[in-house]
Amino acid sequence: MLTIRSHFFKHFNYTPMLAVQSPGRINLIGEHIDYNHGFVLPAAIDKYIQVAVGKRSDGVIHMVALDLGETIVIPIENLKPHPTQWVNYIIGVVDEVLEKTNYPGDLVQGFDICIQGNIPSGAGLSSSAAVECAVLFALNELYGLQLTKMEMALMAQKAEHQFAGVKCGLMDMFASLHGQKNKAILLDCASLAYTYYPLALNEYSIILFDTQIKHALASSEYNTRRLECEAGIKMIQEKYPSIKTFRDLNIEQVEECLAFNNNSINAKIYQRCKYVVEEMERVQLAVKDLAAGDMEAFGKKMFSTHEGLSKLYEVSCPELDFLVEAVKQNENVIGARMMGGGFGGCTINIIKKSAVDAISKEIAANYLNKYNKPLAVYRTNIEAGTHLLP
Ligand code: GAF
Secondary structure, three states, rough: OOOOHHHHHHOOOOOOEEEEEEEEEOOOOOOOHHHHEEOOEEEEEEEEEEEEEEEEEOEEEEEEEEOOOOOEEOOOOOOOOOOOOHHHHHHHHHHHHHHOOOOOHHHHEEEEEEEOOOOOOOOOOHHHHHHHHHHHHHHHHHHOOOHHHHHHHHHHHHHHHHOOOOOOOHHHHHHHHOEEEOOOOOEOOOOOOOOEOOOOOEEEEEEEEEEEOOOOHHHHHHHHHHHHHHHHHHHHHHHOOOOOOOOOOOOOOOOHHHHHHHHOHHHHHHHHHHHHHHHHHHHHHHHHHHOOOOOOHHHHHHHHHHHHHHHHHHOOHHHHHHHOOOOOOOOEEEEEOOOOOEEEEEEEEEEHHHHHHHHHHHHHHHHHHHHHHOEEEEEOOOOOEEOOOO
């Protein structure tokens, strides 16, 4: 298999100036919590995007997506969202660099980029964030921008908002850039402070079951959830003006201000806020479990998170529910839940190593039988964040 550098040479006939690898992520707990100012617990994984880059002098960006066999060339001046989504992940961060850093250097002369990866797209493993972070990290090195990882994460998030149209939180970009081998990262999405936690899984493995479902609804419903949460906070502020975010809120206040409201829109807002407050509480307890090495207690909370995401937040789908239900009673599976934005993608499972093969085989057969679709199974290792390739 050719390296990303060799691919670049083949396409552009010169040696790339540098190459970067940026990983996808898992999230152990704290789902749909990043944009609600809570804590999340992601980790970078051994699936990644690689880019190789070189400078041009004619003011265009020449992009080659190797896995898709597509090439797009566009002028770097006056960048606008593009009809081809993968292009937006690249030009979105370029636009951020040009606009937000008032960059006066030779980036405006354009660049060549080759991109490839092994993160399944639409699986909820943040392939788009990995592309954005890989490109931004590469530009940062290439043009000596001196951006910190956190600045890059925030810029990649804005690129996703403005060019890809998803009003995502910070978790995916943050995790891709900041990941460390065998460590989960507790990120406070309000203060942006973070702490690394060693993931001592011992006799357990993290296994992802990919429904291979990608619902068209995912990005519009995601944006709707965000609006519903904002609406909930506004309604609570009518009674408690000092409450600014979910961090200031407790479940009694949610019940007092939002429950018993039969209007169907408000009933949804109540459900969303109840989930967020409960999940925030769960994350705090789960981190204590992790610190105490009590993975069984941690795993139980993952099941509760799934219940909340499915019934209250309503971002699951029948296939995800089926996969969680299928392992719930299995004594070798200590935790499972849907992961990421939802409406498809993967479940994350913590499974006893000795039972992984048998369980995966059984679940895949049942899934195929029920949905006439193959299940993809990924064994996941926790790896380093975005870095230069030798
Ligand atoms: C997606 C978003 F991009 C993240 O910011 C996060 O909100 C996640 O869904 C749900 O936790 O991956």
